[in-house]
Amino acid sequence: NAGVTQTPKFQxxxxxxxxxxxCAQDMNHEYMSWYRQDPGMGLRLIHYSVGAGxxxxxxxxNGYNVSRSTTEDFPLRLLSAAxxxxxxxxxxxxxxxxxxxxxxxGTRLTVV
Amino acid sequence: xxxxxxxxxxxxxxxxxxxxLNCSFTDSAIYNLQWFRQDPGKGLTSLLLIQxxxxxxxxxxxxxxxxxxxxxxxxxxxASQPGDSATYLCAVxxxxxxxxxxGTRLTVKx
Numbered sequence: 245n246a247g248v249t250q251t252p253k254f255q256x257x258x259x260x261x262x263x264x265x266x267c268a269q270d271m272n273h274e275y276m277s278w279y280r281q282d283p284g285m286g287l288r289l290i291h292y293s294v295g296a297g298x299x300x301x302x303x304x305x306n307g308y309n310v311s312r313s314t315t316e317d318f319p320l321r322l323l324s325a326a327x328x329x330x331x332x333x334x335x336x337x338x339x340x341x342x343x344x345x346x347x348x349x350g351t352r353l354t355v356v
Numbered sequence: 357x358x359x360x361x362x363x364x365x366x367x368x369x370x371x372x373x374x375x376x377l378n379c380s381f382t383d384s385a386i387y388n389l390q391w392f393r394q395d396p397g398k399g400l401t402s403l404l405l406i407q408x409x410x411x412x413x414x415x416x417x418x419x420x421x422x423x424x425x426x427x428x429x430x431x432x433x434x435a436s437q438p439g440d441s442a443t444y445l446c447a448v449x450x451x452x453x454x455x456x457x458x459g460t461r462l463t464v465k466x
Contacts (some may be wrong), residue, residue: 248399278455286360286445286456287400296450303454334399342387342449347399 246270250335250348257325257355265299265320265351267335276318280304280331281350287334293318294341316338325355358383362457369436370465372375377431377460381430384424391420391431392445394459400445404431436464 251266269276276311277292293312307329309321315338318337322329335348359382369375379389384419388407392400404413406429412421419432429446445459 279456284458286458287447288456289453300452317394336400339454341454344402344405345390345400345447345454346402347392349399350397 248335248337248346248348250333250351252351253349255351255353257322257353259325259327259355261325263322264327265322265333265353266320267320267336267348268316269318269335269337269346270316271337271346272315273337273339274315275341275343276312277302277336277345278308278310278318278320279334279336280329281334282331290320290333292341322353327355329353330355358386358448358450358453358455360446360455360457362397362444362446362460364460365458366461366463368463368465371436371438373436373464374432374434375436375462376446377433377462379429379431379457381385381427381429381448381455383450384427386424386448386450389420389422389429390447390449390454391429392447393417393442396444402425403444433462438464438466440464 248269255287274295278290291310293299333351336345338345393401406422417434443459447456
């Protein structure tokens with residue numbers, strides 16, 4: 245009954261460091277996506293994947309990298325963290341791009 | 357570019373009141389619209405999904421309507437309870453993109 249699992253829940257990085265946010269789902273969903281949520285703004289799409297081996301950019305992809313080697317996992321990599329990447333990151337999965345989406349609990353990232 | 361707006365940004369009501377949350381979008385070429393609930397520090401929980409061909413969806417005390425031609429959706433909450441206090445977000449889907457509003461923060465006072 246896990247659904248979408250994100251790790252870690254909290255992270256503090258120094259400017260210039262790199263890290264990977266993990267996302268795993270156990271619902272056999274083809275579509276997975278990453279969003280960031282900033283105060284006063286809606287969630288914005290960073291990257292998405294329509295299936296293993298296929299990824300594409302969303303609205304705000306700069307500074308982030310993704311890969312999808314399995315159906316279950318969709319990690320988000322920050323290549324060189326910047327203070328502007330301080331945000332709450334959500335991973336979501338669904339059977340398709342326009343079906344009901346299931347979200348993880350989020351990762352709160354602070355870049356100092 | 358699709359833009360989604362939710363008004364009001366915050367709403368405080370006494371327990372038992374019926375209320376309406378509003379969502380508007382600029383491009384009517386959507387596949388569906390979803391309403392989500394977000395509790396502080398938590399992820400999003402899907403409440404209702406309305407396909408573009410539908411006019412409304414109901415789940416318990418919640419009713420969501422969709423008027424695609426005018427770019428509007430409403431979420432009606434009947435007999436509000438303190439447990440309904442949360443942020444409510446709407447999101448519209450088109451192609452491989454889901455666009456979110458900034459949300460309405462609802463407080464239901466006992």
